[in-house]
Amino acid sequence: MDGITSSNDPSSDSMTSRDYYADSYAHFGIHEEMLKDSVRTGSYRAAILDNGHLFKGKTVLDVGCGTGILSMFAAKAGAAHVVGIDMSNIIDQAQRIIEINGFKDTITLVKGKLEEAELPIIQFDIIISEWMGYFLLYESMLDTVLLARDKYLKPGGCMFPDNARMYLAAIEDQDYKEEKINFWDNVYGFDYSCIKDIALREPLVDTVELKAVVTDPYMLKHINLLTAKKEDLAFTAPFTLTATRNDYIHAFLAWFDITFDCTHKKIQFSTGPHAQYTHWKQTVFYTPSTITISEGEKITGTLSCVPNARNNRDLDIGVEYTAGEKPTKVDYRMS
Amino acid sequence: MDGITSSNDPSSDSMTSRDYYADSYAHFGIHEEMLKDSVRTGSYRAAILDNGHLFKGKTVLDVGCGTGILSMFAAKAGAAHVVGIDMSNIIDQAQRIIEINGFKDTITLVKGKLEEAELPIIQFDIIISEWMGYFLLYESMLDTVLLARDKYLKPGGCMFPDNARMYLAAIEDQDYKEEKINFWDNVYGFDYSCIKDIALREPLVDTVELKAVVTDPYMLKHINLLTAKKEDLAFTAPFTLTATRNDYIHAFLAWFDITFDCTHKKIQFSTGPHAQYTHWKQTVFYTPSTITISEGEKITGTLSCVPNARNNRDLDIGVEYTAGEKPTKVDYRMS
Numbered sequence A, B: 001m002d003g004i005t006s007s008n009d010p011s012s013d014s015m016t017s018r019d020y021y022a023d024s025y026a027h028f029g030i031h032e033e034m035l036k037d038s039v040r041t042g043s044y045r046a047a048i049l050d051n052g053h054l055f056k057g058k059t060v061l062d063v064g065c066g067t068g069i070l071s072m073f074a075a076k077a078g079a080a081h082v083v084g085i086d087m088s089n090i091i092d093q094a095q096r097i098i099e100i101n102g103f104k105d106t107i108t109l110v111k112g113k114l115e116e117a118e119l120p121i122i123q124f125d126i127i128i129s130e131w132m133g134y135f136l137l138y139e140s141m142l143d144t145v146l147l148a149r150d151k152y153l154k155p156g157g158c159m160f161p162d163n164a165r166m167y168l169a170a171i172e173d174q175d176y177k178e179e180k181i182n183f184w185d186n187v188y189g190f191d192y193s194c195i196k197d198i199a200l201r202e203p204l205v206d207t208v209e210l211k212a213v214v215t216d217p218y219m220l221k222h223i224n225l226l227t228a229k230k231e232d233l234a235f236t237a238p239f240t241l242t243a244t245r246n247d248y249i250h251a252f253l254a255w256f257d258i259t260f261d262c263t264h265k266k267i268q269f270s271t272g273p274h275a276q277y278t279h280w281k282q283t284v285f286y287t288p289s290t291i292t293i294s295e296g297e298k299i300t301g302t303l304s305c306v307p308n309a310r311n312n313r314d315l316d317i318g319v320e321y322t323a324g325e326k327p328t329k330v331d332y333r334m335s
Helices: A017-021 A029-036 A038-049 A069-076 A090-100 A142-152 A174-180 A193-201 B017-021 B029-036 B038-049 B069-076 B090-100 B142-152 B174-180 B193-200
Strands: A059-063 A081-086 A107-111 A124-129 A153-160 A163-171 A204-206 A218-224 A235-242 A247-260 A267-270 A282-293 A298-307 A315-322 A328-334 B059-063 B081-086 B107-111 B124-129 B153-160 B163-171 B204-206 B218-224 B235-242 B247-260 B267-270 B282-293 B298-307 B315-322 B328-334
Touching: A029 A038, A038 A069, A038 A153, A038 A247, A038 A267, A059 A069, A059 A142, A069 A081, A069 A090, A069 A107, A069 A124, A081 A090, A090 A107, A090 B193, A124 A142, A142 A153, A163 A235, A163 A282, A174 A247, A174 A282, A193 A328, A193 B090, A218 A235, A247 A298, A282 A315, A282 A328, B029 B038, B038 B069, B038 B153, B038 B247, B038 B267, B059 B069, B059 B142, B069 B081, B069 B090, B069 B107, B069 B124, B081 B090, B090 B107, B124 B142, B142 B153, B163 B235, B163 B282, B174 B247, B174 B282, B218 B235, B247 B298, B282 B315, B282 B328
Parallel strands: A059 A081, A059 A124, A081 A107, A124 A153, B059 B081, B059 B124, B081 B107, B124 B153
Antiparallel strands: A163 A218, A163 A247, A204 A282, A235 A298, A247 A267, A247 A282, A298 A315, A315 A328, B163 B218, B163 B247, B204 B282, B235 B298, B247 B267, B247 B282, B298 B315, B315 B328
């Protein structure tokens, strides 16, 4: 319920996004949602506060620091100095927050783009960042985090987190597909099926119950934050899903896990359907037609993910799959 | 669950809103939400389809036609010709929809701003429009609808709807105020109270249970669509709220009712806490401190509502009230 979104035509204004968010009153709601995501914030807190041995006396860079919560965790964990950077106006609030909480001397906040900013420290022992978007990569800051690593991380330094893994499975989702996709077949007696085609191609960010999952999960993509390159973020990955029961399949389901392998007890969290709710939920890709599947049967295919050529904030996600018959290919777009 | 919103820094891109929504793939979700709001769409449907005597052989202008649903209702009700206008790209889908549903000859769609467009008909018997935003006026199209009326409505013509009324009451909302406002006092042990001040000033669009309402409702503002002027949309209105029981007050609550007084049976719907859910929900204005009130006691005050000078898409809403002691004034902003 945070934030306010117009119910009317959003295109009726030529104001830029930058103008929109340049207002300090506007939309702290996303920060509220992220802070209140206790899996997210609690995992970072444990990874940092329970690992004082890694932070004590070290220099820490917080990429996309937002309200400064991770910077304050790092300072509390004993960091000698923390630099937080963010280009959003929320950093003005972050500055007030770090001052009122007594971190003025330990934390330095920099407003701007990492690519252009001059930081007060040029080499860091640890880079912390909560850069993940929906479907891990949608509107994520990962490219900026990798750039920060190449430019500012000391040899042998730590990334917090240091590993991300994307998973795929298939789900039974008849009822909700009716509501979200087949709805367009008959809207108050009118045929809206041209919108159905568009709706199918827009992945849905939503929570899915574990009992809807009818295949084993498949690890689609592993990103090691210490070694990944920007080019790795556009990829094509093969998958094989094995059905765990006789059922029908209406969609593919994607989620991701995050690990802090550098920590003493290897802190991790998952955004999957088996795990506690996070604001990332899962991502649903409806298939054009229903797949009938029997226990042990396999669906093979590939998933490709590339930033849209015209608008690199959007993701073009192609899924090609074979389940018994001839291959099917669907081009999805997260925008 | 419709649409996809970034969980990460939305200011990390200078792309304009116009670019964003210029993509035909992007965000039909708002139309899905509006169509699925059965109070909204069902009321318009009844107002139009059950009043064929008003529409038969008439010319109808649909301002902000979106997917064309109201235009199709009007055509089905017997209109001789319907012109729908919208500046959003959704009108490209609307064109496909009216064609596939056999309304190509009855409905003409025009893409563009009403202020600049050349319409194929210069005088209309009826103007239909679903122009309402949150808090009735937030990002509403009402100014465009009034302009359409002055420019295109025949003398004696009908506005669908023709009346809107805003209401105010006060609510007990301790628990949710704790979660939304007082949350900022202690965020993982840190003092975030500077954000609390901002949070308080952002009205919250949310559903409120009727049992939370502790005063009589007060009609704050009546807009007669046949006579209202653009200047009337910036207003200051006095109010008096009378407590219906002994309780504590944590917020003011606003909602609106819409009536089609020109219809045979006077179709109407309410977005209040006593009525069925609509996507407009209600709007909550938290007060800085809790008000203790006894049955029969009154809160008097004024509510002012003006478009923000710098960004006229935003609303500046000032509430001044007296409950026993000295007056309190709070400046809210919907952005």
